[in-house]
Amino acid sequence: MSMPAGWYDDGSGRQRWWDGEKWSEHVAPEQSGGAAAAQPPTGPSAPSANGYAAATTGPPSSPDRVAPVLGFVGLGLAVLGTVLACIPVTFVVGVVVLIAAFVVSLVGVLTKNTAKWPSIVGMVLSVIGGVIGTIVTLVIVAATLVGPVPPAVPTSEPPATSTAQPTSPPTSDAVDARPTPEEIAAQFEILAKEGGIVGYEGDPDFYPCMGRFMYDSEVSDESLRLIVQGEDPLETEREIAGEAIKQATLSCQS
Incomplete structure (x- = not known):
């Protein structure tokens, strides 16, 4: 079975180049301590010069690249945060999500052996999303505060007619x-x-009380007008007016 090309122990303790079919004359230089110098990646055992298989050692091979999980997570958070930031009621939540997206994407950029483009796109989108969300939210809030614009009022006025309007008679x-x-x-x-009653001159609230009481009474407007004019109330309401005056006098005495 042919072995792949590489540095292998040729059985003498030295590393010799195996070209995949036979040993070459190339021998790896030895270090000062007598140990063989660091060799290319470890390969499978190759037949030694004396017929035995010898295993060689060398520096570890490069680890395989891993999937950029953090990059995709940061990119997804950036998209979600941008959408939330464009809605006024969820603007604060969107900003928090965008900050988290930036941090996760930054960690993804610093992670070794992963693709960097999802993390870089997530970082850029988190910044741009914050700016877009702020502008959209401010525009919506400003439009809400201003309110609907009223329809334009025509500036031209109809010509005034020369016909004079009749003046309505006073009611x-x-x-x-x-x-x-x-x-x-x-x-x-x-x-x-006039009747010689002076007992209420010292009470300034008596007559205003009388006026309010009679105003709120059941005496008709016409009878009250007659009383104010110094005349007797209507004949049909004299008893009602007399009783109201009596009740007003009793109620307004302090």
């Missing part, structure tokens, strides 16, 4: 309105002074 609501509590109070004070 009688002000005349027929219920007298205010102040008007009622002032009239009761006048009637009291």
Whole structure:
């Protein structure tokens, strides 16, 4: 069975080059201590000069390349973080995920014997995703704060017509309105002074209380207007008005 080419022990303790079919004249130089110098990678045993197989030793072969797991994890986190950062409600979560993606991708770059491109792409995307997410979030928030734009109002105004609008006649609501509590109070004070009643002059809240009480009573507006004008209330409401005045006097005495 033919052995692959390499440095092997030729049986004398020296390393000789086996070309795959026969021994060559090339012999590895010995170190000062008598031990053979470091040789190429270890190979299988080759037949020695005296017919015996001899195993050789040499520096360990290069380890196999491993899959860039951290690189792909960092790249996936960068994509997820970019999407989350573009949504205002998940912006903070997206930033945290992007930071984690950058760290994982950096560790993937520093890992030996792995492909570096997924980690490099993850690092770049984590930075770009953070910038894009910040811009998109700011635009959405600004648009929300400004609110919808109202429709444009036409600047041109219709020409004014020369036809004068008739002036509406004044209504009688002000005349027929219920007298205010102040008007009622002032009239009761006048009637009291004309009748010689001076016992309530020391109480400044008495007549305003009377006016408010009569204003809130069941006496009609017309009867109250007659009372304010110094006249008697309607004949049909004289008993009601008299009872209201009596109750107001009792309630407003301090």
